[in-house]
Amino acid sequence: MATNTQTVNEVETELSELAASVVERAMKAGATAAEAVVREGSEFSTVVRMGEVETLKESGSRAIGLRAFLGHRTASTYSSDFSKDGIQRLISGALELARVTSEDAYAGIPEPDQLGSLGDLKLYYEDVYSLPPEERIDYARRAERAALEADPRMKNSDGGSFDAAIGHKVLANSHGFVGEFRRSYCSVAAAPIAQDENGNMQRDSWYALARTIAKLESPESVGREAARRTLRRLGSRKIASTQVPIVLDPTVAESILDNIFDAVDGGAIYRQSSFLANKLGEQVAASNITVVDDGTMPGGFGTEPFDGEGVPTRRTVVIENGVLKSYLLNTYTAKKLGMKTTGNASRGLAGTPGIGSGNFYLQKGDRTPQQIIGNIKQGLYVVQFLGFGVNMVTGDFSRGVSGLWIENGELTYPVEEVTVAGNLKDMLNNISEIGNDLEFRGSTAAPTLRIDGMTIAGE
Amino acid sequence: MDGPFPASGTSNKRAMTQNQNLFFQKFGITPNDLQRYLGEALSAGGDYADLYFEYLTSTSISVDESIVKSASQGISAGCGVRVLAGERTGYAYTDDLAPEKILRAARTAALIARGPAKSPIEGFKENLNHQLYPVASPSADADIAAKLELVMRADRAARAYDPRVVQVRAGYFDEMRQILVIGSDGTFATDLQPMARFTVNTIAKSGENSAKGAAGGGGRVGIDFFMTEKTPEHFAQDAARQAIIQLGAVEAPAGEMEVVLGPGWPGILLHEAIGHGLEADFNRKGTSAFSGMVGKRVASDKCTVVDNGTLPSRRGSINVDDEGSPTQNTVLIEKGILKGYLSDKLSAKLMGVPDTGNGRRESYAHIPMPRMTNTYMLAGDDSPEDIIKSVKRGVYAVNFGGGQVDITNGKFVFSASEAYMIENGHVTAPLKNCTLIGNGPDALTKVSMVGNDLELDEGVGTCGKDGQSVPVGVGIPTLKLDSMTVGGTAR
Numbered sequence: 038m039a040t041n042t043q044t045v046n047e048v049e050t051e052l053s054e055l056a057a058s059v060v061e062r063a064m065k066a067g068a069t070a071a072e073a074v075v076r077e078g079s080e081f082s083t084v085v086r087m088g089e090v091e092t093l094k095e096s097g098s099r100a101i102g103l104r105a106f107l108g109h110r111t112a113s114t115y116s117s118d119f120s121k122d123g124i125q126r127l128i129s130g131a132l133e134l135a136r137v138t139s140e141d142a143y144a145g146i147p148e149p150d151q152l153g154s155l156g157d158l159k160l161y162y163e164d165v166y167s168l169p170p171e172e173r174i175d176y177a178r179r180a181e182r183a184a185l186e187a188d189p190r191m192k193n194s195d196g197g198s199f200d201a202a203i204g205h206k207v208l209a210n211s212h213g214f215v216g217e218f219r220r221s222y223c224s225v226a227a228a229p230i231a232q233d234e235n236g237n238m239q240r241d242s243w244y245a246l247a248r249t250i251a252k253l254e255s256p257e258s259v260g261r262e263a264a265r266r267t268l269r270r271l272g273s274r275k276i277a278s279t280q281v282p283i284v285l286d287p288t289v290a291e292s293i294l295d296n297i298f299d300a301v302d303g304g305a306i307y308r309q310s311s312f313l314a315n316k317l318g319e320q321v322a323a324s325n326i327t328v329v330d331d332g333t334m335p336g337g338f339g340t341e342p343f344d345g346e347g348v349p350t351r352r353t354v355v356i357e358n359g360v361l362k363s364y365l366l367n368t369y370t371a372k373k374l375g376m377k378t379t380g381n382a383s384r385g386l387a388g389t390p391g392i393g394s395g396n397f398y399l400q401k402g403d404r405t406p407q408q409i410i411g412n413i414k415q416g417l418y419v420v421q422f423l424g425f426g427v428n429m430v431t432g433d434f435s436r437g438v439s440g441l442w443i444e445n446g447e448l449t450y451p452v453e454e455v456t457v458a459g460n461l462k463d464m465l466n467n468i469s470e471i472g473n474d475l476e477f478r479g480s481t482a483a484p485t486l487r488i489d490g491m492t493i494a495g496e
Numbered sequence: 497m498d499g500p501f502p503a504s505g506t507s508n509k510r511a512m513t514q515n516q517n518l519f520f521q522k523f524g525i526t527p528n529d530l531q532r533y534l535g536e537a538l539s540a541g542g543d544y545a546d547l548y549f550e551y552l553t554s555t556s557i558s559v560d561e562s563i564v565k566s567a568s569q570g571i572s573a574g575c576g577v578r579v580l581a582g583e584r585t586g587y588a589y590t591d592d593l594a595p596e597k598i599l600r601a602a603r604t605a606a607l608i609a610r611g612p613a614k615s616p617i618e619g620f621k622e623n624l625n626h627q628l629y630p631v632a633s634p635s636a637d638a639d640i641a642a643k644l645e646l647v648m649r650a651d652r653a654a655r656a657y658d659p660r661v662v663q664v665r666a667g668y669f670d671e672m673r674q675i676l677v678i679g680s681d682g683t684f685a686t687d688l689q690p691m692a693r694f695t696v697n698t699i700a701k702s703g704e705n706s707a708k709g710a711a712g713g714g715g716r717v718g719i720d721f722f723m724t725e726k727t728p729e730h731f732a733q734d735a736a737r738q739a740i741i742q743l744g745a746v747e748a749p750a751g752e753m754e755v756v757l758g759p760g761w762p763g764i765l766l767h768e769a770i771g772h773g774l775e776a777d778f779n780r781k782g783t784s785a786f787s788g789m790v791g792k793r794v795a796s797d798k799c800t801v802v803d804n805g806t807l808p809s810r811r812g813s814i815n816v817d818d819e820g821s822p823t824q825n826t827v828l829i830e831k832g833i834l835k836g837y838l839s840d841k842l843s844a845k846l847m848g849v850p851d852t853g854n855g856r857r858e859s860y861a862h863i864p865m866p867r868m869t870n871t872y873m874l875a876g877d878d879s880p881e882d883i884i885k886s887v888k889r890g891v892y893a894v895n896f897g898g899g900q901v902d903i904t905n906g907k908f909v910f911s912a913s914e915a916y917m918i919e920n921g922h923v924t925a926p927l928k929n930c931t932l933i934g935n936g937p938d939a940l941t942k943v944s945m946v947g948n949d950l951e952l953d954e955g956v957g958t959c960g961k962d963g964q965s966v967p968v969g970v971g972i973p974t975l976k977l978d979s980m981t982v983g984g985t986a987r
Contacts, residue, residue, distance in 0.1 A: 086583075086781070092863060093608050094587040096601065098574070115570040117591040123571070130569050137640055139563035170607070193782055230783055230904055240783065240904035273905070275981075278751040308560075308663050310699050310708065387568040388556070424909035425898040426931035426983070430699060430708040435748070435931040435983040437900070437909035454907050456931050456983025458750065492985040494750035494933075 052077060053217050055101070055119075056209035063105050063128050064211050068135075070106040070146050071211045072346070074384055075099065078204040081166070085177040086196035093174075102386035105131035109140045115386035143372040146346060149212040151368075151378065153349045155342040159335040161219040162249035165201040173199050176225050176256050183260025184229035188268055195228035195240060197260065208384070214347040221248055222338075225256045227263035231271050239270040241420075246478065248336050266420070270439060273453035276495045282416040283457055283488050284409055284443065287474055289419050290483035294399055296461055297328055298481070299429050301355055301363075302392040303370025303381075312432035312462055313361060321361045322465035325402065328356040330365055332380060332395025339396035339480025345384025350395055353379045359466075365392050398482040402471025406485040409470045416443040417452060417493060432461035438493075455495040464488050525549075527620070529595060533577070534616035534680045536602035541611030542581040544841070545602075546679040548818060549575045549593070550860040557640070558667035559647040562655075567640070574860035577601045580842055581609040587863045620684030626822070628808045628815055629690055629716035639719055643668045646719075650696050650728035657736035660743065663699035666732065668692070670719070677820035685820030690716050691811070691967060693956060696731045700739035707745070709738030710913070713954030715811045715969075726954065738895065738914055741926045748915065748930035748984025754890030755932065755980040756883055756918060759951035761896055763970035766801055766871050767959065768899040768908040769936045770794065774828055774836075775854075775866040775961075776843035778903050785906030785937050786834065794834045795940030798876050801829040803838055805853060805869030811955040812870035812969035819855035819864050826852045828871075829940070840866045858964040868959060872971030876946025880974040883945045885921040891982050892916045892923050893932065906936035909983075931983040939977070947974030 056073040063071035079097035083090065101124075102115035112134035116127045168176070181197025200223065207217040226244035243263035245254035285293065305311035313321060322328075332350025334340050343349050346368055354362050366374070367382035367390050383393025410418060423437030435458035441448045472485030520526060530547065537545035550573065557567040574591040575598055586608025588601035650666035670692040677685045695712035711734035713726050722728060757765060770786070778784035786794070795801070805823025807813050814823050819841050827835045839847065840855030843866055856867035884892060892915060899910030915927045952971035959968045 090584050090608070092585045092587065094863065095604050096587075096589045096861065098589070098591045098861065100572070100591070102570075111566055113566065113568040115568070115572075117572045117574065119592075126571075134567045134569060134640065137564070137644055138557075138567050139565065141563055141565050144565070195781070195783055238783070238785070238904045240902070270905075308665075308699065309701070309706065310663065312706075387570050389566045421902075423902065423907065423933070424900045424911055424931050426909070426911035426929060428708065428929045430706050431742075431928070433929045435911065435929060435985075437907065437931055437933045437983070439902075439907070453905065454933055454935055454981065456750075456909070456933050456981065458748075458930065458983050458985045492750050494981055494983045496752055496981075 068105040075207040080202040082200040084196040152214040154216040165223040180227040180256035180260040183257040184227040184264040187264030192232040193230040241267040273451040303366035307373040322359040324359040327400040337396040345382035348380040401475035411446040459491040538614040540609040542609035544580040549676040554671035556669040576860040577605040579605040616680035617682040650732040653729040653732035683820040696735040698735040707742030709735040711735040712956040715955040747986040748927040758894030761953035763972035776837040776839035795832040797832040821853040823853040870969035875950035887918040945976035
C-alpha cells in the first residue's frame with residue numbers, strides 16, 4: 038500500500054493550501070472528520086461547420102466542496118464563491134446541515150493507513166493548449182473536410198470540432214491527507230451527414246482523444262472514419278422480427294461494459310438493486326469473459342493517482358473467466374458489505390461519494406472482427422444503440438438499434454428502426470466470440486463481441 | 497445557509513427589484529458597467545452580444561434504508577458572455593464576477609468577430625412579463641426539518657404499501673435560480689426561477705424475483721406543494737405499486753402492433769418523435785428529418801401539438817427564456833400539419849422566423865440553443881375506455897423511463913417501465929420493460945384515436961442535448977397508434 042500522503046507536486050499549490058485550511062477550519066468549528074475537494078479547470082472548444090467557424094468557446098472555472106461529519110452524521114456543501122464570506126458559509130452550512138441528518142454507523146472517511154497517492158501517472162501535458170487559435174480551428178476544419186471530401190454523397194455536416202481541457206483536482210481530509218493532480222486532454226471529432234438519391238439522410242460521427250497533442254490522431258483519419266461510418270448507414274431499412282446472432286461494434290460493446298459496471302457498483306449491491314447482487318464467486322458470464330478495472334494505467338483516460346476519498350487506485354479483476362471476483366467499492370459500500378474499499382470512490386462537489394470506474398475493460402480475445410462476422414450465416418452487426426432500456430434490477434434489456442445485416446459471413450444492407458432484447462444475465466453467458474480489437478477511446482473499452490440468443494423486433 | 501435575499505414577495509415588480517438588487521448591489525454591478533461589458537464584447541464588431549448572470553442555490557436531502565444518510569447545499573454563480581457574428585458564436589464565461597474578469601470574458605468572446613467596433617443600444621428596455629411561479633425562496637434554512645419529514649414520510653408509506661417492498665430511497669431536491677440577461681439590442685430581463693422535485697425509488701422482492709418501481713414529480717413550486725397537492729405518500733405508493741406489479745410481469749411481445757399510450761408522461765413520445773426534430777437549429781442547418789416540411793402532413797388530423805412555456809408552476813415553464821425573451825404557446829402541429837419550429841434569437845434571425853422564446857441553456861457556462869418547454873397534444877373526443885376496447889391485440893403503456901432520438905434519420909425510442917397486454921379489448925398481463933421504436937415524421941400519422949383526458953406529466957423530465965440538461969414537461973391524452981414496433985422477446 039502506498040503511504041505517500043504528500044502532494045504529487047513538489048510545491049504545494051494555493052488550491053491545496055485552501056483545501057487543507059477548509060478542513061482545518063471545519064474541525065475547529067466542531068466537525069469530528071472532514072474532507073474538502075477543490076477543482077479548477079479550463080476548457081477550449083471550437084466547432085467548424087461547412088468550412089466556417091460556428092462556435093468558439095474558452096473559459097475557466099473553479100469550485101470547492103466540503104463533506105463534514107459530526108460523529109456518524111454527515112452533510113456536504115459546495116460553492117463557486119471563494120471569498121472569505123463564501124468559504125465561511127461553506128463550512129458553517131455543512132455543520133448545520135449535518136446536525137439534522139441521521140446517525141449512520143457506516144459513515145466516515147477512510148482509515149489513515151488506507152490513504153495515499155500513486156504519484157505521476159502521465160496524465161498532464163501542457164501542450165494541449167500550445168496550438169495557436171488558428172491551428173486549433175484548423176484541426177476541426179481538417180476533420181470535417183476529410184469527412185465531406187470522402188464521397189459525393191457527403192452533403193451536410195454537424196461539424197468538425199476540436200476540444201482541449203485541463204483540470205486540477207485537490208483532495209484534503211482530516212487525517213492530514215492532501216493530494217492533488219492535474220490532467221489534460223484534447224480531442225478532434227467529425228459528425229458528417231450523408232444523403233442518398235431519395236433525400237434520406239444519415240448521420241454518424243467519429244473522434245479521437247489524447248492526453249497530449251503529440252499523440253492525437255490526425256484530423257484526416259478521424260474525418261475519413263466518420264465518413265465510412267456514415268455512408269454505410271445510407272439506404273437503411275426495417276427488417277422482420279427474428280432471432281439471430283448479433284455482433285456488437287466495439288463502440289456499442291462498450292455500453293454493455295457500462296451495464297456490467299453498473300451491476301457491480303457497491304451501492305447497487307448493498308441495496309440489492311443489481312442482478313449481480315449476492316453472486317460473488319459464481320459463474321455469471323461465459324468462461325471466456327474477463328473484465329478488469331484498472332485505475333493505474335499510465336496516461337489512461339480513467340486513471341487517477343487516488344480516488345475520490347484519497348485511497349490509491351488499483352487494478353481489480355471484476356470477472357475472471359466468467360466468475361464474479363469482486364464488486365467495485367468505496368469506503369461506505371465496503372463497510373456495508375463487510376469488505377475493503379477497492380479505491381473506486383467517485384467524488385463530485387456535492388453529496389456522498391459514489392462509485393466510479395478506472396479504466397474498465399473486457400479483455401480482448403484472439404478473433405479478428407472479420408473472422409467473427411465470417412462465421413455467421415445470418416445475423417445483425419450492431420453499430421448504434423438508441424435509448425436506455427436496461428433494467429439493472431432484473432437484467433431485462435431492450436434497446437433500439439441500427440446496424441448492418443450479415444448474410445453468409447458478409448456485411449450486406451443497413452438496418453434501422455428495430456430493437457434487440459434479452460436479459461443481461463443470459464447475454465453475458467451467451468457471448469460466444471470476442472474480438473482482438475480492444476482500443477481505449479475513453480475510460481471504458483470493449484472489443485467486438487458476438488452474442489447469441491437475442492430477439493430482434495421489427496416489422 | 498442564507499439565500500442572497502430573505503424569502504418574501506410574490507408580485508412581479510418585487511421580483512424584479514430583488515434581482516436587480518442581487519446583481520447590482522451584491523456583485524457591485526451598475527448599469528454603466530453592463531454597457532461597458534457589452535461594448536467590450538462588440539469591440540471587434542459582431543451583430544449582437546449578451547450577458548447572462550446566474551446565481552443558483554440548491555438543497556438536496558434523501559432517505560435510504562429508512563435513515564437520512566446525507567443532505568447537501570450548494571451555491572454556483574457566474575456570468576456568460578456571448579457574441580454573435582453571422583452564423584458564428586463566440587462564448588466565454590467566468591465564475592468570478594469581478595469587473596476585470598467579466599471584461600476578459602467579453603474580450604475572449606469578441607474574438608469570433610472581425611471588424612470595426614460596434615456600440616450596444618443605449619439604455620435597456622425591461623419587459624414586464626407574466627409571473628408563472630411563486631418567488632418565495634424554497635431553500636430557507638427553516639425548511640430543512642420540513643424537507644426531512646417529507647422524505648421520511650415517503651419511506652414509511654412505500655414500506656407500508658406491501659411487505660414485499662424491501663428497499664426505498666426517497667429524495668427531495670430544490671433550487672432557486674436567479675438570472676439577469678442583458679443584450680446589446682436593449683434586452684433587459686430578470687427572473688427568479690424556483691424548482692422542486694420529489695423522487696421515490698423502490699425495490700420489491702418475492703422469492704428469487706426482484707423488481708423496481710420509480711415515481712416522482714414537482715415543478716416550479718414551493719415546499720407546500722408536497723404537503724397539499726402531491727404528497728410524499730402519493731409518490732411513494734405509486735413507486736411501490738409499480739414494483740409490486742413488475743414482480744408478476746411477463747415477456748413483452750416483439751414486432752409491430754397496436755399501441756395505446758396512457759395520459760401524461762407517455763407524452764415523451766412527442767418529445768422524441770417530433771419535438772427535437774422541430775428545434776430550429778437542426779432545421780436551419782438542414783440536418784433534421786423534418787427539414788423543409790413546414791406545411792406538410794406529419795400527423796393524423798386528430799393531432800394538434802403545442803410547446804407552451806407559459807403554464808403556471810410547470811417544470812418546463814419559464815417567464816423568460818435564457819436570452820431574456822418572453823416564453824409563449826407555440827403551435828407545432830395543427831390538425832396534422834406542421835406549422836413551425838422552436839427558435840432562439842440566432843435561428844430566428846438567420847431563418848427569418850419569429851423568436852418563439854425557446855432559447856435555453858443549462859447554466860452560465862453554456863451557449864443557449866432552441867429547446868422545448870412543455871410539449872403536449874391537445875385533447876380529442878374519444879373516451880379512454882373506448883380506445884382500449886377497440887384494440888384486439890396490442891400494448892397499453894402507461895409509464896416510461898427515458899427516450900432518445902436520432903434527429904437526422906428521425907428514428908426514436910422510448911422505454912416502457914409499466915405496460916400491459918391488451919387482448920380483445922381488455923387490459924391483461926403486466927409486461928417486462930420494453931422499448932418502443934418508431935420513425936418521427938410518420939409515427940403520428942398512425943394516431944387513430946385521441947382521448948378526452950389530456951394530462952401533463954408530474955414534473956420529473958430532464959432533456960439532454962449537446963451535453964446540456966434543462967427541465968421540461970410533456971403531456972398527452974390517451975392515444976392509440978395503429979402500428980408501432982414493440983421491442984420485447986416473446987414471439
